[in-house]
Amino acid sequence: MTSSSQPARPEPSPDPSADSPPAISLRGVVKRFGDITAVNGLDLDVPQGVVLGLLGPNGAGKSTTMRILTAQSTVDEGHVSVLGHPIPQKSKWARSLMGVVPQHDNLDEELTVEENLRSFTYLYRVPRRERDAAVERALRIAHLEHRRHEFTEKLSGGMRRRLLIARGLVHRPRVLLLDEPTVGLDPQVRQELWGLISALRDEGVTVLMSTHYIEEAERLSDEVALMAKGRIVERGEPADLIAKYAGKTVEEYQIGAEGVEELEKVIHHAGFTTRRTGSTLSVLRAEELPDSLRDRLGTGMRRASNLEDVFVTLTGETVE
Amino acid sequence: MTATENTTVDRPRPGGFEFAPVLGILAREWALYRRTWAPITFSSIVEPVLYLLAFGMGMGALVGSIGGYDYIEFLGTGIVAISALFTSMFPGLINTFVRRRFQHTYEGVLAAPVDVRELVTGEALWLGLKAGVYGCAPLLVAFGFGLDPVWPMLFVPVIAAATGFGFALFGILLSAIIPSIRMADYVISGVITPIFLVAGTFFPIDQLPEWAQTAAMANPLYHCVELIRGCAFGIEALTALGHVAVLVGFAVVVWVLAVHQMQRRLID
Numbered sequence: 001m002t003s004s005s006q007p008a009r010p011e012p013s014p015d016p017s018a019d020s021p022p023a024i025s026l027r028g029v030v031k032r033f034g035d036i037t038a039v040n041g042l043d044l045d046v047p048q049g050v051v052l053g054l055l056g057p058n059g060a061g062k063s064t065t066m067r068i069l070t071a072q073s074t075v076d077e078g079h080v081s082v083l084g085h086p087i088p089q090k091s092k093w094a095r096s097l098m099g100v101v102p103q104h105d106n107l108d109e110e111l112t113v114e115e116n117l118r119s120f121t122y123l124y125r126v127p128r129r130e131r132d133a134a135v136e137r138a139l140r141i142a143h144l145e146h147r148r149h150e151f152t153e154k155l156s157g158g159m160r161r162r163l164l165i166a167r168g169l170v171h172r173p174r175v176l177l178l179d180e181p182t183v184g185l186d187p188q189v190r191q192e193l194w195g196l197i198s199a200l201r202d203e204g205v206t207v208l209m210s211t212h213y214i215e216e217a218e219r220l221s222d223e224v225a226l227m228a229k230g231r232i233v234e235r236g237e238p239a240d241l242i243a244k245y246a247g248k249t250v251e252e253y254q255i256g257a258e259g260v261e262e263l264e265k266v267i268h269h270a271g272f273t274t275r276r277t278g279s280t281l282s283v284l285r286a287e288e289l290p291d292s293l294r295d296r297l298g299t300g301m302r303r304a305s306n307l308e309d310v311f312v313t314l315t316g317e318t319v320e
Numbered sequence: 321m322t323a324t325e326n327t328t329v330d331r332p333r334p335g336g337f338e339f340a341p342v343l344g345i346l347a348r349e350w351a352l353y354r355r356t357w358a359p360i361t362f363s364s365i366v367e368p369v370l371y372l373l374a375f376g377m378g379m380g381a382l383v384g385s386i387g388g389y390d391y392i393e394f395l396g397t398g399i400v401a402i403s404a405l406f407t408s409m410f411p412g413l414i415n416t417f418v419r420r421r422f423q424h425t426y427e428g429v430l431a432a433p434v435d436v437r438e439l440v441t442g443e444a445l446w447l448g449l450k451a452g453v454y455g456c457a458p459l460l461v462a463f464g465f466g467l468d469p470v471w472p473m474l475f476v477p478v479i480a481a482a483t484g485f486g487f488a489l490f491g492i493l494l495s496a497i498i499p500s501i502r503m504a505d506y507v508i509s510g511v512i513t514p515i516f517l518v519a520g521t522f523f524p525i526d527q528l529p530e531w532a533q534t535a536a537m538a539n540p541l542y543h544c545v546e547l548i549r550g551c552a553f554g555i556e557a558l559t560a561l562g563h564v565a566v567l568v569g570f571a572v573v574v575w576v577l578a579v580h581q582m583q584r585r586l587i588d
Contacts, residue, residue, distance in 0.1 A: 033588070070431045073588050092433040100431035106424035108348075110355045119351050122344035123432035167428075 021084055023048045023175050023206040024069065029078035031064055031230075038064040040230030042078070048174075051197075051207040053221030053238075055214070055307060061230040062210035063103060066179045069208070070100055082175060096125065099168030103179040105160055107152045113163055114139065114148040117170050124171035134170050141196070142166035158189030165196060169205075176200060178209040182216060194220060214308045224307060228315040238307060245313045246273075246305035247285030253300040255281050267293065275312045284309055341434040345442025346449075353450075360454075364407065368399045368458030372465055375522060386524055389553060396462025397552050398521035400480060401545040404455040405516055408447040408484035412491020413508075416443060417501055426586055436583045440575070444488040451484020452477040472551040479551070479567075483544040486571035489578045496581035520545045540570040 024046035031039040039061040046052045054062050067073035068080055071091035080087040082094035107116050117138045121131045139145045142162040144155075152160060161181065168176060181197065182190040190213075197220050200207060211217050217224050218238045225235040234241060255263065260281065267274050270293055273284040283289065286302060353360075372395060380391035387394070419425035429439055456477055463469055494507050518525070518532055519541035525533050536542045543563040550560055 067588070072427065072430055072586065092435060095431060096433040098431075100428075102424065102427055102431065104424040104427065106428045108352065108425070109423075110352055115351045119344075119348040120428075120432065122347040123341065123429060123434055125340055125344070125433065 020048050022046055023050075023083055024208055025079075025081045026065070026068070027079045029065075029068065029080060030076045031061075031068060031073060032076050038230055039068070039075075042227075042231050044225060044232055044235075046175075046206060046208050048206050049204045050222045051201040051209065051220055053217035053224045054208060054210040054227055055212065055217040055224050055311070056210075056227035057212055060212075060227045062212075062227055063179055064230075065227075066100075066177050066208075066210055069177060070095060070098070096171070097174045099171070099173035099176045101165050101168045101176070101178045101181055103183060105164060107160060107163060107167075109151065109153045112149050112151055113142075113144050113155070116152060116163060117167055120167050120170050126171050134172075137172075138166040138170045141169055156189075157185055158192055161185060161189070161193055162196060165193070169200075173205070175206045175208070178207060180210055180212070182211075182213065190216070214306055214311075218307055226307075226311050226314060228311075233314045234310070241310050242305050242307060244310075245284070246309035247287055248305060249286045249302050250282050250284055250305050250309055251286035251289065251297075251300035251302050252280050252282045253297050254279055263297070266296070273313050275309065282309070284313060337435070337437050341432075341438040342442040342445060344432075344434065345429070345439060346446055349442070349446040360450075364403065364454040365457050365461065367406075368403055368461050371399050371402075372396060372458070372461055376465060379522075390466065392462070392465045393467045393552070394549075395522065396458060396465060396467045397549045398519075398545050399458040399462070400455050400476060400548050401483065401519065401541050402516045402521055403458050404451040404480040404483045404544065405487050405512070405541055407451040407454045408444075408486075408488035409491040409512055409515075410508075412444065412447055412488035413495045413504055414491075414501075416492045417495040417498070417504065420495070420582075420585060421501070430586060436586055437579050440489070440492055440579050440582050444485050444492060444575070444578070447488035447491075448481045448485030451488070452481030455480025455484065467552065470552065472554075475551050476548055479544060479547045482564075482567050482571065483540065486540055486567060486574055489571060489574040493574055493578040493581055496578065496585045515539055515541050518542075540567055543567055 022045040024044070026042050026044045029039050029042040030037065042061070042065065044054075044065075054065065056062055064073055068075055069082060069087065071088040071094075074088060083097050085091070085094040085097075087094060108119070111119065114135060117135045118131065121134050126134045136145075139148055142159075142165065144159060144163060144166070147155065147159065152163065155163065165178070165181070178197065182193050185193070194216065197207065197209070201220070201222070209216075209220065221238060223236060224238050224241060225232045226241075227233070234245075236244070256279070260276070264274050264276070264281070267283060270290070272286075272289065272293075275282045275284070283297070283300070284305065286300070289297075372392065376392035376395050380395070383391040385391060385394075426439060430436070459467070459473065459476055494511070495504075498504060498507065514535075518528070518536045519539050520536065521541070525536040525542065528536065543566040547555070547560060547563045547567075549555070550563075
């Protein structure tokens with residue numbers, strides 16, 4: 001995990017979903033594009049007031065899932081609902097209660113910051129008497145009050161992303177979909193956006209966030225759903241998943257190609273899980289390694305376990 | 321200030337086809353237009369002036385009169401239709417393609433409570449309104465070249481807007497058919513050019529071979545031209561109604577086709 005200037009993630013608030021239906025529900029969802037099955041029997045509930053990180057590599061089906069929720073992709077099988085409204089039958093109702101931050105930057109370049117927000121107050125049917133206040137609120141969320149009259153083409157990448165998020169919030173939605181919110185941004189800008197998303201969680205907005213950044217999922221999500229090949233392979237609080245599948249620490253050993261398979265067999269026989277990346281052999285749950293095995297492995301580099309280790313353990317694939 | 325405070329605000333509830341999202345599209349277009357009106361207005365006025373100068377004065381000297389009218393009067397009324405066509409079909413084709421494929425604009429719009437029917441209607445309505453306004457520019461220019469203003473010409477903006485609405489939809493339909501922006505050249509040369517040449521704009525269609533006359537009769541722009549000339553020079557009510565029926569029928573058919581094709585492109 002990289003170091004960060006962000007404050008530590010607060011404890012998740014008490015489960016507000018105990019008595020309420022899920023904000024988002026996908027049951028047995030299948031979506032095919034010709035011979036390719038992008039989403040393959042997806043079951044996923046997102047309780048109200050929770051930030052759920054949908055973590056998986058490119059091609060796992062995350063963006064297709066997001067498109068299904070906005071009815072821009074229709075399912076071949078299964079049932080989808082948002083806040084109790086079935087998709088696609090009542091998708092306009094659902095979309096009026098949902099904000100969407102797309103992966104692709106689709107701000108209007110010929111409009112100013114304020115005009116971009118205002119044009120979406122019309123599309124989201126914010127009542128006329130509330131439009132000015134809605135725009136002001138969104139500008140404050142994006143910290144762009146002082147840039148309101150600037151054309152979006154003059155904004156930095158981070159400002160544009162903040163504006164996209166604020167645009168998705170201009171109608172005060174109950175659910176926010178964030179599709180790879182920080183993809184392609186530099187680390188400093190990513191930190192900025194994490195602060196903004198953290199604030200949303202603290203305010204009780206239900207957020208479904210797709211990402212392939214491990215650190216993003218770990219820091220921002222109350223729960224993480226690991227997605228591979230179009231389905232959820234495991235789900236839970238990041239710390240619980242890491243503890244369950246990867247233990248506290250991982251030890252990484254630089255090894256040659258010779259004898260590596262034999263070495264792995266020995267480690268597996270002792271009940272430990274390994275992952276291999278090039279010439280690096282990582283042993284999960286390393287804090288439990290017996291001295292006899294440690295002596296055989298030699299000196300390794302110890303680090304904290306993370307969701308990537310969990311993902312690799314469960315799927316054999318890497319996320320980032 | 322929070323992102324979601326007062327979420328119980330009373331808002332209109334979305335249902336089937338609604339005009340609220342159409343108005344939302346129009347509001348967005350108006351915001352964009354406020355930034356781009358100058359070059360659009362410039363070309364809308366300069367182009368017909370050049371046409372009238374080049375064809376009216378050049379050709380007019382050779383042709384003299386057509387059907388009892390000075391050629392410049394004949395041409396001035398025809399160019400109104402061309403202006404309506406260009407103002408609507410070009411952006412319907414190009415802008416729609418760019419917004420869909422490159423700018424991902426419609427992804428954002430359709431994430432809001434807007435459906436494809438409303439999106440297509442809003443885009444076409446805006447272009448139709450523009451065609452109604454800019455279609456009048458050549459008429460105003462033609463007044464300077466000697467065309468007499470008469471009261472029925474007050475219908476011209478309505479005719480140009482209705483024509484523009486239909487051709488904007490036609491442009492949107494074709495934008496959703498062509499697989500790449502380069503293919504737009506085929507549409508411009510193979511579809512738009514014949515439409516404005518074989519419509520009685522520069523010359524009467526009875527000068528054409530019979531098959532071309534039949535093609536012209538099927539061309540909605542011809543009916544727009546006839547209506548505008550009717551406003552300027554007089555027309556029988558029944559004949560006018562026939563032309564109106566063709567324009568309305570054209571708009572309805574291309575609306576259905578454009579919505580269907582855009583649905584296929586935007587919803588997978």
